[in-house]
Amino acid sequence: MPDVSLSGRALVAGSAQGELLHADLGLSFWGGIDPFSGEVIDRHHPLSGAIVSDRVLAIPSGRGSCTGSSVMLELILNGHAPAALLLEQVDDILTLGVLIAEQMFGRSIPVVALGREAFAALREARHVRVSGNRVDGFASAPAALDGAPATVVAEAPCLTLSAQDREMLDGIHGRAAQVAMGIIVRMAELQGANTLLDITQAHIDGCIYTGPACLRFARQLVEWGAQVKVPTTLNAISVDKRRWREQGIDAAFGEPAAALGDAYLEMGAQVSFTCAPYLLDSAPRLGEQIVWAESNAVVYANSVLGARTLKYPDYLDICIALTGRAPLSGCHLPGQRHASLRIELPTLEGLDDAFYPLLGYHVGLLCGSEIPVICGLEHAQPDLDDLKAFGAAFATTSAAPMFHIAGVTPEAPSAERALGGQAPARLLRVSAMDLLESWWELNSAEEPRVDLVSLGNPHFSFSECARLAALCAGRRKHADTALVITCGRTIHERARDAGHVATLEAFGAQFVTDTCWCMLGEPVIPPAARTLMTNSGKYAHYAPGLVGRRVHFGSLAECVDAACSGRASGRLPAWLQLGEATEEPAHV
Structure with a gap:
């Protein structure tokens, strides 16, 4: 008999069991897990050095990079993935990586969102069995699974599609658009979206080379005749495309990394290769509905430009670019852009440019997935480079898609407006000593x-x-x-x-x-x-x-x-x- 029996929401159905690897802090798979060994390499994370392979990994959510979905795909296809993934809350990035493995390559792991109380109840278990919606925890290893199929309570469909959406889903517009629309529909249902919306532009993060799986994905789309339907820019790729040979990069890495960029160019993307697309002339305007991946770009677009995008996972970004359609959910909706967390800063004099990335790093640690409004910088007049640095660090340590700074960012003329007229769910006060602790966290060098x-x-x-x-x-x-x-x-x-x-x-x-x-x-x-x-x-x-x-x-x-x-x-x-x-x- 299990010591604890829980019921959650199966984001990806399946059955598995294994030793539990549990943490109360979110983890970015990209930059946090080595896709070729399964080791947790985030040296700031409590699981640093642990191996996730064949264990049941329980984390509240992902955080940081949109490329986490690509790392998840690599892990699944090369045999180093967790046996199952248990989350406190729905995480689009990690779930999407599993869905791509399932939809395009026939490989999968179970993914279950448990909610706060059930996730906390699992903490003391040593071993876990997952079957559909059900998660059982044990003090010692249970008997092997009997092979019975996982059962999942189906959710009633609620997504309304246009005639053209259905044409794409039926394959009338080609195999690439059909597969892309199928993945979009699956994610829309997970997000609880009622419909899809038209988007004006896309920024693709999936062009970062994480291993053979990401190149297989892109080449398959090219073979299916994939062509983007909206103006599409590309993130920084993994090599300097014109100079990697003279820089001494090993061809075993440089050639597939450059080939991945070429695959997205074949789909009609522009030669941009930047992780800061907001610096291009094509940067979106206030209120524009877009689809951007790359965590720092998403946060900047939402927060500083006032454009509207989710924190899109790698691979979902290109699926939406191929169809021009995205789920109407999250930060695409005005009511989902309000802050729920208010953060008050101390009065600090003589700020320099190191303040903003440090503050972003610290605030991100406090937020989790909550959107914050930061108060106390009304007279500091941070410039666009300061906000860029703040947003990149914030996106590294949080799972939130945006922030507000009262009196600075466009949707926060006041803290009250940023909060949508509601009282904050949480109020936090940051002291200079708190910032000092984060300073020493970032300064890891022991010699001058x-x-x-x-x-x-x-x-x-x-x-x-x-x-x-x-x-x-x-x-x-x-x-x-x-x-x-x-x-x-x-x-x-x-x-x-x-x-x-x-x-x-x-x-x-x-x-x-x-x-x-x-x-x-x-x-x-x-x-x-x-x-x-x-x-x-x-x-x-x-x-x-x-x-x-x-x-x-x-x-x-x-x-x-x-x-x-x-x-x-x-x-x-x-x-x-x-x-x-x-x-x-x-x-x-």
């Missing part, structure tokens, strides 16, 4: 030496190139320290025409286009490098797991100083020195 300064995660903007050039003018980097900037082709051309590239190359900087730090490894990262420095909260979080290097985090000016001296100063910014001396940790 800096071998590499990595800038451009997300991709550098033109204004960031100009600011960096001003900081570097007339100076020269240390001979033993590399400084590398990633940016999109469009921004690189503008910066070159303005003379900023020449100034930075005279300093000793290198530029890499088409790809971004979250995809870069050796030899762009010098093999002998032990520590790096960055001004990106996102990369400071991911780098220890992705490339095995310790990190110094700081402002852009501190990064330039470190590039010149070869050492990080270790200085706290003035606004944290004050906090360290006078603030006490908040107890919320």
